Amino acid sequence: MKIRDDYTCPLEIVHDLIRGKWKAIIIFQLQFGNASLSTLKRDIVGISEKMLLQQLGELSQYGILGKFSSQGFPLSVEYFLTERGWKLVKAVNIMQEVGVDFMVELGQTDFLDQKGIPYRKI
Numbered sequence: 374m375k376i377r378d379d380y381t382c383p384l385e386i387v388h389d390l391i392r393g394k395w396k397a398i399i400i401f402q403l404q405f406g407n408a409s410l411s412t413l414k415r416d417i418v419g420i421s422e423k424m425l426l427q428q429l430g431e432l433s434q435y436g437i438l439g440k441f442s443s444q445g446f447p448l449s450v451e452y453f454l455t456e457r458g459w460k461l462v463k464a465v466n467i468m469q470e471v472g473v474d475f476m477v478e479l480g481q482t483d484f485l486d487q488k489g490i491p492y493r494k495i
Contacts, residue, residue: 376435387461390435395420395428397465400454403438404462407451437461 380386391397395417402408402416414425429452432438437458443449454462473492476485485492 387464390437391432391461393428395424396432397468399425399428399432400437400458400461400465401469403452403454403458404466407441407453409449409451413452432458 376386376389391400398417398420399413402413408416410422410425410429413429414420414422417425420428429438429440433440433452435457436455438452439455441451441453473485473490476482477492477495482492482494
């Protein structure tokens with residue numbers, strides 16, 4: 374993703390930085406601690422390794438996450454949230470809450486129960 378030159382407001386930039394199906398989910402997952410590529414792939418159901426690498430690259434490019442690489446064999450890489458990433462966690466958690474509310478309204482609480490996601494019953 375390329376940052377444009379013609380934004381009309383700061384929110385538009387942030388929208389461009391995290392838009393798409395996977396970026397908010399990656400940010401959500403990393404709030405629980407540093408994670409390797411294999412851990413993220415396991416925890417984010419439905420994402421391909423190619424797509425995960427692309428999304429991690431874009432999030433890294435814009436300073437939302439960073440990575441530690443250890444020397445030796447096997448090579449180990451862990452991704453982590455930067456200060457900017459931690460600011461976005463607040464927004465992503467609010468988005469999660471709104472999503473949970475909608476799932477409750479739609480009667481999709483079986484999924485929430487299966488995943489252990491707390492919710493208020495209506």
